């Protein structure tokens with residue numbers, strides 16, 4: 453594991469964007485898994501600016517989102533799909549047919565999960581998984597207790613995660629109780645992982661990762677032995 457403690461979010465954003473540039477320079481048709489949340493907002497702004505300046509291109513890149521709320525279509529205003537659209541997809545030169553967003557509104561969620569895993573497998577797996585971190589150690593929506601062998605699946609969101617998201621969303625009482633998420637198996641099979649740790653309350657989860665013992669109590673610890681894990685942490 454490579455850990456970089458950054459003095460500021462700005463530094464984290466630049467280092468993260470540089471990793472994306474490096475991966476796409478080596479493999480323009482790479483497959484990326486992309487997070488939602490406050491943490492990657494600066495990264496997405498930088499990537500958008502670089503794309504506008506012609507310094508990076510997503511034209512051949514495969515893009516997947518990590519997770520979604522059950523019940524929300526990718527174009528629902530509060531969906532993770534829309535969040536990614538606003539912050540990145542509409543601001544860079546992605547090809548629509550190379551973007552696969554989880555359908556939280558699918559009538560058959562199990563089939564949607566299988567189809568998502570098949571789409572990831574079809575492009576050869578994830579080259580770079582960019583992850584945020586939940587204060588309870590969750591990665592994507594793999595909450596404490598997560599099965600480390602699962603592919604994409606439906607999860608019940610923890611009370612803690614729902615509380616954080618309700619605060620961020622201005623106290624929306626109708627926040628879904630379930631999510632769809634790439635599983636730990638898929639994330640751990642990514643060729644490279646970039647874990648972004650920023651914001652209050654994340655230090656205990658980061659400490660658990662640094663202790664190096666995999667435990668379902670802190671799902672992020674499942675990544676500890678990954679051969680190409682970079683952790684960028686900022687206040």
Ligand code: GLP
Pocket residue numbers: 487488489490491492518519583584585586590591592593613650651
């Ligand atoms: C949500 C998402 C995660 C994200 C986490 C952290 O729970 N499902 O993928 O990493 O929030 O969000 P933030 O970056 O806003 O702290």
